Amino acid sequence: MRSVRWKFFLLFLGMIALVPQPFRAQVSADDSVDDVKVPTPQPAIPAILKAFETFEVVAMPAAHGDKDIDDFILSFIRDPRFSASVNDIVVECGNRRYQSILDQYIAGENIPFTEVQHVWRDTTVQQMCGASGFYEQLYPLVRSLNQHLSATSRLRIVAADPPIDWSKIRSYEDLTPFFDRDGSIASVMESEVLSKHRKALMLFGMFHLLHGGGPGEGDAVTRYERHYPGRTFVIGGFGYYGTDGEELGDLNAPGGVWPSLLRTKNSRFGSLGLEAFLPSPITTDGDCNVSEAFGGKPFKPIADQMDAFLYLGPLRSSLVEPLPADIALDRAYRSEWLRRMKLVGMPGPSTPEEMDAGIVASAADPIMRPIPRHPVSEEMKSRIRQDCLNNKHPAANSAK
Numbered sequence: 001m002r003s004v005r006w007k008f009f010l011l012f013l014g015m016i017a018l019v020p021q022p023f024r025a026q027v028s029a030d031d032s033v034d035d036v037k038v039p040t041p042q043p044a045i046p047a048i049l050k051a052f053e054t055f056e057v058v059a060m061p062a063a064h065g066d067k068d069i070d071d072f073i074l075s076f077i078r079d080p081r082f083s084a085s086v087n088d089i090v091v092e093c094g095n096r097r098y099q100s101i102l103d104q105y106i107a108g109e110n111i112p113f114t115e116v117q118h119v120w121r122d123t124t125v126q127q128m129c130g131a132s133g134f135y136e137q138l139y140p141l142v143r144s145l146n147q148h149l150s151a152t153s154r155l156r157i158v159a160a161d162p163p164i165d166w167s168k169i170r171s172y173e174d175l176t177p178f179f180d181r182d183g184s185i186a187s188v189m190e191s192e193v194l195s196k197h198r199k200a201l202m203l204f205g206m207f208h209l210l211h212g213g214g215p216g217e218g219d220a221v222t223r224y225e226r227h228y229p230g231r232t233f234v235i236g237g238f239g240y241y242g243t244d245g246e247e248l249g250d251l252n253a254p255g256g257v258w259p260s261l262l263r264t265k266n267s268r269f270g271s272l273g274l275e276a277f278l279p280s281p282i283t284t285d286g287d288c289n290v291s292e293a294f295g296g297k298p299f300k301p302i303a304d305q306m307d308a309f310l311y312l313g314p315l316r317s318s319l320v321e322p323l324p325a326d327i328a329l330d331r332a333y334r335s336e337w338l339r340r341m342k343l344v345g346m347p348g349p350s351t352p353e354e355m356d357a358g359i360v361a362s363a364a365d366p367i368m369r370p371i372p373r374h375p376v377s378e379e380m381k382s383r384i385r386q387d388c389l390n391n392k393h394p395a396a397n398s399a400k
Contacts, residue, residue: 056194062091072310087199090192095118160185162180208220233307259311270301282384
């Protein structure tokens with residue numbers, strides 16, 4: 001029951017996305033993308049552009065509630081050197097079903113914005129996509145940039161999420177064909193980017209981007225690297241849970257250089273495992289037994305899973321991305337959003353009124369907060385197990 005197991009892995013990631021998080025780290029970068037004994041800090045944008053000279057793909061996180069990362073990416077894309085180095089921007093928040101509409105819009109054709117919104121609002125189970133102001137800016141920004149670029153330099157945005165049609169989704173069973181999101185991402189990367197030797201910026205949550213696999217059954221980068229090894233440079237921004245209250249994001253970048261990049265190889269933090277940077281996601285097996293993905297076992301060093309850390313300043317001053325006003329005011333869309341979240345078992349508000357109250361309350365605390373580092377409670381595990389059983393055997397459970 002692979003789909004059930006992944007459903008709950010995604011559910012917990014969705015829970016994480018609802019909480020402001022410090023996806024970032026103390027960083028510096030080599031003077032080049034070649035290995036060096038002691039990594040040194042380097043301004044982030046030149047360092048990333050340098051990586052494109054060696055790698056076909058640069059992958060990094062985006063649109064998971066961290067305003068600082070999203071603002072950095074928008075600034076990077078606006079840099080005149082970006083379009084000279086990159087062909088495609090491949091996105092997590094993009095429904096493949098609407099790729100032709102997206103291509104027309106990005107090319108400057110007269111496509112209503114309300115029609116283009118389906119691209120990122122109608123993805124599978126990514127609650128953060130439908131609430132993201134980042135994508136509401138990214139798509140129009142690239143469209144505008146293309147109007148001033150030559151035909152050979154124009155950027156393309158490539159949608160990588162499965163082609164779901166929400167108008168036909170009425171039950172959990174209707175969703176199961178779309179749960180293999182990493183398979184969809186890997187397939188798109190191979191067919192649209194790697195097989196054509198195009199240069200791409202990949203914008204996804206970190207669990208899709210790790211070399212050699214994370215806690216799941218094979219993330220997207222791991223899958224396509226079986227056929228295209230050595231083509232991808234992975235940049236991460238993580239919260240760090242050290243000892244004695246040490247937090248990686250609160251350390252000063254060497255020399256005061258930030259935004260900056262730190263190569264993970266031969267760095268102090270690169271020798272740590274994934275469990276030092278993120279809480280463990282929850283998974284369920286085919287019998288709905290619940291476990292924490294990290295399972296108390298150390299993962300391979302971060303330096304084997306990603307190539308660099310991105311540092312955007314002290315953690316204590318990082319900001320949460322606010323909900324855009326047009327989404328907050330779009331009651332019809334928010335009602336549909338709530339329907340989808342209930343269908344897949346995501347936690348959160350149950351009515352538009354509760355959502356309104358949450359939006360108002362969030363304004364009082366715009367600072368990113370660390371994710372708690374404590375084991376998942378037995379009560380939560382019990383709820384997840386019961387939800388899993390309900391979805392596996394809906395008729396039997398409803399009769400009880």
